[in-house]
Amino acid sequence: MSQNDYIYLYAEKKANRFNMYCLLAMCFLAFLSLILNEVGIFTQDKAITRFSMFGLITTDIIPFLIFIIHDKILKKEKSVLEMPFFKVLIIIFSYFSIIDICIVFSFQAVLLLAIPPLFAAQYKTKRSVFLVLLTITLLSIPFVTYASYFYGIYDANLLKPLTQEEANDVVYGIQNRLNIATPKRMLEVFFHYVLPRMVCISVIDFIAIIINGRTSNMIFEQVKLNDKVNEEIRKKSEMQKSVIEDLADIIESRDIETGEHIKRTKKYVTILVDVMKNNDKYKDILTDKYCDNIINAAPLHDIGKIVVSDLILCKPGKLTDEEFDKMKIHTTKGGDIIKNILKDLGDEDFLNVAYDIATFHHEKWNGKGYPQNLAGTDIPLPARIMAIADVFDALVAERVYKKPMPVDKAINIIIEDAGTHFDPNLVEIFKTVEDKFIEVSKE
Numbered sequence: 283m284s285q286n287d288y289i290y291l292y293a294e295k296k297a298n299r300f301n302m303y304c305l306l307a308m309c310f311l312a313f314l315s316l317i318l319n320e321v322g323i324f325t326q327d328k329a330i331t332r333f334s335m336f337g338l339i340t341t342d343i344i345p346f347l348i349f350i351i352h353d354k355i356l357k358k359e360k361s362v363l364e365m366p367f368f369k370v371l372i373i374i375f376s377y378f379s380i381i382d383i384c385i386v387f388s389f390q391a392v393l394l395l396a397i398p399p400l401f402a403a404q405y406k407t408k409r410s411v412f413l414v415l416l417t418i419t420l421l422s423i424p425f426v427t428y429a430s431y432f433y434g435i436y437d438a439n440l441l442k443p444l445t446q447e448e449a450n451d452v453v454y455g456i457q458n459r460l461n462i463a464t465p466k467r468m469l470e471v472f473f474h475y476v477l478p479r480m481v482c483i484s485v486i487d488f489i490a491i492i493i494n495g496r497t498s499n500m501i502f503e504q505v506k507l508n509d510k511v512n513e514e515i516r517k518k519s520e521m522q523k524s525v526i527e528d529l530a531d532i533i534e535s536r537d538i539e540t541g542e543h544i545k546r547t548k549k550y551v552t553i554l555v556d557v558m559k560n561n562d563k564y565k566d567i568l569t570d571k572y573c574d575n576i577i578n579a580a581p582l583h584d585i586g587k588i589v590v591s592d593l594i595l596c597k598p599g600k601l602t603d604e605e606f607d608k609m610k611i612h613t614t615k616g617g618d619i620i621k622n623i624l625k626d627l628g629d630e631d632f633l634n635v636a637y638d639i640a641t642f643h644h645e646k647w648n649g650k651g652y653p654q655n656l657a658g659t660d661i662p663l664p665a666r667i668m669a670i671a672d673v674f675d676a677l678v679a680e681r682v683y684k685k686p687m688p689v690d691k692a693i694n695i696i697i698e699d700a701g702t703h704f705d706p707n708l709v710e711i712f713k714t715v716e717d718k719f720i721e722v723s724k725e
């Protein structure tokens with residue numbers, strides 16, 4: 283699913299959740315009215331109120347029950363709030379319960395018919411859907427008004443010519459109401475009660491269409507902004523990738539390291555980072571972006587070697603103290619080069635990780651490394667990871683000045699140097715992925 287679809291879905295889910303709780307609130311109010319009527323605080327006809335409120339409670343609680351069973355009890359992966367049928371269900375049920383209220387509590391409640399379109403206004407809905415909703419609402423108004431007239435609770439305005447006793451008489455109630463339903467009275471009801479309410483509801487529906495337009499616009503703007511940000515990120519990472527590739531080419535073309543060393547160390551770093559991000563100790567620090575930065579910056583760890591003379595880099599024998607001092611500056615020089623080249627790329631996080639890796643990958647856990655004699659966790663984490671990858675590859679690979687070392691021996695050296703050269707926690711992680719290191723070393 284694209285990020286944009288996700289934004290739409292999130293908005294719909296939010297609307298579904300809100301509307302579902304609105305129905306639940308209506309269900310609670312219906313239950314409360316029923317209780318108040320039963321204890322005699324309200325004085326509506328008990329039989330009608332029981333029947334209708336029970337209907338309303340049942341209808342309005344269904345979406346919530348579906349949600350509880352589907353999402354909480356069965357724990358289905360895809361929430362019911364994300365399913366298209368659910369919003370239709372909510373709007374239909376809101377009509378049912380409101381028509382129920384309108385009939386029971388007399389035609390005065392007809393204005394409540396504005397609620398379903400307001401529910402619908404929160405979804406990504408087409409204008410044509412609103413025309414359908416407006417039609418349903420306008421047809422419902424005369425229906426509930428005349429239904430109240432013939433079957434509803436006594437209303438002194440609507441049933442003017444009758445007394446409450448005549449209207450509610452158990453045997454003759456409906457007959458009495460039919461007797462006064464002359465065409466004149468029916469027209470009067472239409473012009474004085476139905477028509478003004480139709481006009482009023484149309485205005486409210488019109489407002490619902492405006493609210494819906496505003497909601498859709500807001501979501502659309504968010505999607506547009508999201509596209510723009512993604513495009514920027516894509517461009518930046520393309521640029522970053524090409525700069526890293528160019529720099530790696532420079533290292534290769536100067537014969538400082540072989541391309542294979544660069545590729546293998548990146549793979550070792552990837553192996554370590556992949557395990558670490560699922561490890562309790564590191565999972566909060568190692569976000570996806572941070573992991574990508576470490577992996578992508580790994581090939582640049584020895585970039586500073588371009589300032590070191592070939593005579594030292596390619597010397598077949600052991601370096602003199604003076605030569606070794608010159609070799610050591612590849613760390614600080616590497617940091618400087620990275621800062622100068624990457625500073626305009628606008629990705630400060632990547633720059634910092636690449637800087638730390640280039641500058642500190644020769645520091646040791648016991649503080650006896652270089653260039654700054656940092657110790658323990660003062661050494662940045664990416665550099666501690668790089669140290670293991672770099673040393674392991676240096677041991678098992680062939681160099682101008684040495685033969686390759688057997689992998690078992692190299693693994694033992696890394697393990698023995700936990701707490702002196704390497705971060706002991708990282709060596710523990712290294713032990714769990716030895717096999718993967720061996721695999722890469724054989725490629």
Ligand SMILES: [Fe+2]
Nearest residue numbers: 583584643644
């Ligand atoms: Fe190095």
